[in-house]
Amino acid sequence: MKKLLLLTLLLVLVLPLENQAQRKKSKNKSDQSISKDTKNKTPKYSDFVKDDTKTYEGLFKVHENKDSFLYEIPKSFFGKEMLLVTRIKDIPAGLGGGYVNAGSKINTQVIVWEQFKNRILLKVKSYNAVANDSLPIYKSVRANNLEPIIYAFDIKSQNADSTAVLVDVTKLFSTDVKAITGLPSFFRKNYKVRRLDASRSFINSIKSYPKNIEVVQDFTFEADAPPSNRSTNTITIRINQSMILLPENPMMPRIYDERVGYFSLGNVDYSSEALKADDKRYIRRWRLEPKDEAAYNRGELVEPKKPIIYYLDPATPKKLRKYIKQGVDDWQKVFETAGFKNAIMAKMPPTKEEDPEFSMEDVRYSSIRYVASTTRNAMGPSVSDPRSGEILESDIIWYHNHLRSYRNRYLLETGAANPSARTLDTPDDEIGDMMRMVIAHEVGHALGLPHNMAASFAYPTDSLRSGSFTQKNGIAATIMDYARYNYVAQPGDKNIRFIRQLGPYDHYSINWGYRKIQNVNKPEDEVITLNKWISEKADNPIYRFGGQRFDPSAQTEGIGNDQVKSSSYGIKNLKIVAKNLPNWTSNQTNNYDDLDELYGELLSVWGRYIGHVAGNIGGVYEFNKKPEQSGDVYVPVSKIKQKESLNWMLKNVFETQDWLLDKNILNKIDETGYTSKLGRYQDRGLSMLLNYRTLNRMIETEVIKDEFYSASDMVRDLRRGIFSETNSTKNVDIQRRNLQKSFIEKMSILMNDDLAKNTDISSIVRGELETLKYQLNTASKRAVNRITKYHYKDALVLVNNILNPKN
Incomplete structure (x- = not known):
C-alpha cells in the first residue's frame, strides 16, 4: 500500500513536469514555425510592383496599381530639397468671388524626404531664417526652426539592390491633408465646408518626369454654402501638386533694390556680424548664362546656354498664334540690352512623332495655356527657387473671353478719336495687337517684373495727342503699367498709337536684373555696380519705379502726368461715345445685350477717371x-x-x-x-x-x-x-x-x-x-x-x- 501511495505521489510530481516540458517543446516548435512563416511573409518588391502595375519613369518611379500609388524613392534623394507647389487646376464657378482662377497657386513650400528608422518622413524646410552652416549660430537657427513633418510613411519594401524604398502615397493624396490642401481655411469658412467626402474624392493621376512629379487630385467637399450649384451642398475642386527637384547648385542671387521693380523673396540671415540679424531680399529671375563668356565680357551679343522658351498650347486658335508668339518674341530686343541674343522665344510644341515624351506638365517646359473659360483675365505666374530667386518654370494662362474685355474698352476709351474702334467687330489685326501686348505684359510678370504704375506718369499728357510721340514711345514707359489705351487723344489728332507697347523702362529693368556682372563671387559684390546703374537714370522719370498706395502718380489705368487734364480729355471722349453707343451696338445687332454691357462698362471707365483725380x-x-x-x-x-x-x-x-x-x-x-x-x-x-x-x-x-x-x-x-x-x-x-x-x-x-x-x-x-x-x-x-x-x-x-x- 505504501509502495502504491509512493508511486502515485511520484506520478503527481512527474507528470506536470513532463506536460510542461512537452508544452515547452511544442511551443519551441511553434515559435520556430511562426518565425519561419513570418520570414517567408516579409513583403517583397514583387508584392507591390506586379506584372500589371503601371510604372512611370522619372524623378521617382511612380507605380500605379488598381487602388494605390507608390513612390520608389532612391535613397540618394534623401535630404535633397524639392519644391512642392499646390495649384488649383480646375475650379467651380464663383470660387473666390471671381478673383481666383484655374492655375492659381495656393501654396509653395520646400520639402525633403528623410528616413527615420523604418519610416520615411516628408518634411517642410523653411528658408525664412538662414545662417552659414560653417558658423556656430547655424546650430541655433536649426534648433529654433524645427521642420514640421507633413506625413510619415511605412517602408513597404526595397528594390532589388536596396538603393530605393517603396512607400504608398495613396492616403497622402486622397485624404484631406491640410499642409497641401487646395481649399485654404478662408474658403472653408466662407463656404461652410464640413468635411471631405472620401467616396467622391480620388487621385486623378500621378505622372513622373525627369525633374518633377505631377499629382492631380479630384476632391469633393460637403459645404453648406458653396459658391455655385448651392442645392448640391457640394464643392468639387481639381488640385495639382507639383513636386520639383531644386538645382543641386543654387544660382547666385541678386540683391533686391526697391528702386527697380522685381518680384522678390526674402529671409532673415543670422550670419551677419552686425548687432542684429540681416533682412535679406533677392529678386526673382531666370538663370541666364552666356555661352561664350569672353565674348559677352567684350560687349558682344551672346546666346544664353539655356534660352527661355514658351510652348504654345495646341488648343490655341490658329489665327491667334502669331500674336501670342510675337508677344513673347518682343522681349528679344529687350534682352539684347542685357547682352543676350535669342534669349527668349515662343514655339509650337513638338508633335507626338517628333517627341512622344513631351508634356506641358513637365517642369522642363514653360507654356502659354489657352483656357476655354468665360473668365476675362490672363496670368503670368512662375515658380522660383526660394534659396536664390531662380525662376524654374512658368505657365502663362490666357482665358478665352479676355479679348471681349479689350474689345469693349477699346471702343469706350478710344472710339471718339479712333474710327476703327467704333464697332463690335474689331479688326483682326487690331485685336491681335491687343492680345500681343497682353501676352507681353504677362511674360514680363513671368520674367520677374511686377506692375510699375508710375511709368505712365513719365509722359506729358499733351504728348499723348502727338502721333510722332506715341508711335515712337507708346503711351507709357513700360508694358508693365496698366496703361492699356490712349484715352487722351482727341478727335482730329493724327497718326495716334492707341494701344500700349514695350518701353524704355523694360530695357532698363531687364538690363539691371539680368546683365551678368564680371568678377563677382557673392551677391554683395554686385551692389556697387547695381547702384551705379540706378544713379545714372535716377533723375529721369522714365526710369522710375512706383507702386500703388497713396501715390497719385502711380495709379492703375491712368496715363499722362496731369490726372486732371487726362481725365478731362477722357470724359470729353466718353460723352461722344455715350451719345453714339446705341448706333455702334444695338442698332447693328438688333438686340440690347451689348448696349447694356457696354453702358455698364462705360460707367466703370468714368469711375476710373474719377479715381485718378x-x-x-x-x-x-x-x-x-x-x-x-x-x-x-x-x-x-x-x-x-x-x-x-x-x-x-x-x-x-x-x-x-x-x-x-x-x-x-x-x-x-x-x-x-x-x-x-x-x-x-x-x-x-x-x-x-x-x-x-x-x-x-x-x-x-x-x-x-x-x-x-x-x-x-x-x-x-x-x-x-x-x-x-x-x-x-x-x-x-x-x-x-x-x-x-x-x-x-x-x-x-x-x-x-x-x-x-x-x-x-x-x-x-x-x-x-x-x-x-x-x-x-x-x-x-x-x-x-x-x-x-x-x-x-x-x-x-x-x-x-x-x-x-x-x-
Whole structure:
C-alpha cells in the first residue's frame, strides 16, 4: 500500500513536469514555425510592383496599381530639397468671388524626404531664417526652426539592390491633408465646408518626369454654402501638386533694390556680424548664362546656354498664334540690352512623332495655356527657387473671353478719336495687337517684373495727342503699367498709337536684373555696380519705379502726368461715345445685350477717371531713394493741384451728370435702378475723400509743408459744393438728394471711427455738421418744391442724430 501511495505521489510530481516540458517543446516548435512563416511573409518588391502595375519613369518611379500609388524613392534623394507647389487646376464657378482662377497657386513650400528608422518622413524646410552652416549660430537657427513633418510613411519594401524604398502615397493624396490642401481655411469658412467626402474624392493621376512629379487630385467637399450649384451642398475642386527637384547648385542671387521693380523673396540671415540679424531680399529671375563668356565680357551679343522658351498650347486658335508668339518674341530686343541674343522665344510644341515624351506638365517646359473659360483675365505666374530667386518654370494662362474685355474698352476709351474702334467687330489685326501686348505684359510678370504704375506718369499728357510721340514711345514707359489705351487723344489728332507697347523702362529693368556682372563671387559684390546703374537714370522719370498706395502718380489705368487734364480729355471722349453707343451696338445687332454691357462698362471707365483725380487730394508722391541721393522720399501734392482736383470732382462727379442719364439708353436696358447706377460711383468718389487715411495725410502735411491744403478747408469746400442748393431757392434733383444723404452718412462714419476719435478729424466733422445744420434749417424754410423741403428736413434729422446721439 505504501509502495502504491509512493508511486502515485511520484506520478503527481512527474507528470506536470513532463506536460510542461512537452508544452515547452511544442511551443519551441511553434515559435520556430511562426518565425519561419513570418520570414517567408516579409513583403517583397514583387508584392507591390506586379506584372500589371503601371510604372512611370522619372524623378521617382511612380507605380500605379488598381487602388494605390507608390513612390520608389532612391535613397540618394534623401535630404535633397524639392519644391512642392499646390495649384488649383480646375475650379467651380464663383470660387473666390471671381478673383481666383484655374492655375492659381495656393501654396509653395520646400520639402525633403528623410528616413527615420523604418519610416520615411516628408518634411517642410523653411528658408525664412538662414545662417552659414560653417558658423556656430547655424546650430541655433536649426534648433529654433524645427521642420514640421507633413506625413510619415511605412517602408513597404526595397528594390532589388536596396538603393530605393517603396512607400504608398495613396492616403497622402486622397485624404484631406491640410499642409497641401487646395481649399485654404478662408474658403472653408466662407463656404461652410464640413468635411471631405472620401467616396467622391480620388487621385486623378500621378505622372513622373525627369525633374518633377505631377499629382492631380479630384476632391469633393460637403459645404453648406458653396459658391455655385448651392442645392448640391457640394464643392468639387481639381488640385495639382507639383513636386520639383531644386538645382543641386543654387544660382547666385541678386540683391533686391526697391528702386527697380522685381518680384522678390526674402529671409532673415543670422550670419551677419552686425548687432542684429540681416533682412535679406533677392529678386526673382531666370538663370541666364552666356555661352561664350569672353565674348559677352567684350560687349558682344551672346546666346544664353539655356534660352527661355514658351510652348504654345495646341488648343490655341490658329489665327491667334502669331500674336501670342510675337508677344513673347518682343522681349528679344529687350534682352539684347542685357547682352543676350535669342534669349527668349515662343514655339509650337513638338508633335507626338517628333517627341512622344513631351508634356506641358513637365517642369522642363514653360507654356502659354489657352483656357476655354468665360473668365476675362490672363496670368503670368512662375515658380522660383526660394534659396536664390531662380525662376524654374512658368505657365502663362490666357482665358478665352479676355479679348471681349479689350474689345469693349477699346471702343469706350478710344472710339471718339479712333474710327476703327467704333464697332463690335474689331479688326483682326487690331485685336491681335491687343492680345500681343497682353501676352507681353504677362511674360514680363513671368520674367520677374511686377506692375510699375508710375511709368505712365513719365509722359506729358499733351504728348499723348502727338502721333510722332506715341508711335515712337507708346503711351507709357513700360508694358508693365496698366496703361492699356490712349484715352487722351482727341478727335482730329493724327497718326495716334492707341494701344500700349514695350518701353524704355523694360530695357532698363531687364538690363539691371539680368546683365551678368564680371568678377563677382557673392551677391554683395554686385551692389556697387547695381547702384551705379540706378544713379545714372535716377533723375529721369522714365526710369522710375512706383507702386500703388497713396501715390497719385502711380495709379492703375491712368496715363499722362496731369490726372486732371487726362481725365478731362477722357470724359470729353466718353460723352461722344455715350451719345453714339446705341448706333455702334444695338442698332447693328438688333438686340440690347451689348448696349447694356457696354453702358455698364462705360460707367466703370468714368469711375476710373474719377479715381485718378481723387488720388491727388491727400496724395503723397513717393520717390524711392537712397541717402546718397538728393531730394525727399515723400512729397505731398501741391495745394494748387489738390484744390484744382476738388473743383474738378465737384463739377465732373458730384454735379448730376446728365450725359450719363441718356433716355435713349436707360429705358432700353432696365426698368429701374437708373439713379443707383450713377449714385454708386458718386458715393465711391465721396469715400475716396471722406475717409480716415486721406484726411489724416492732409493733417500730417501741416508738419512738413508751409503751404498746404488743409483737411478742414477740403471738407468745407466739399460741403459747400455738395449742398450749394441750400443757398438759393433751387430745387434739389433726385441724384443730388441721394448724394447729400451720402455725404451725411460718410460724416457719421468718420465721427464714429475709432482712429478718428480724439483727432482733428472728429473736430472737423463736428464743426462742418454744425454749419450744415444751420444751412439745412434755413433752406427748409425757403420756397422750394415739396420733395426738396422733405429732403432738407430729413437731412436735418440725420445731422442732429449724429451730433446728439440718443444712446
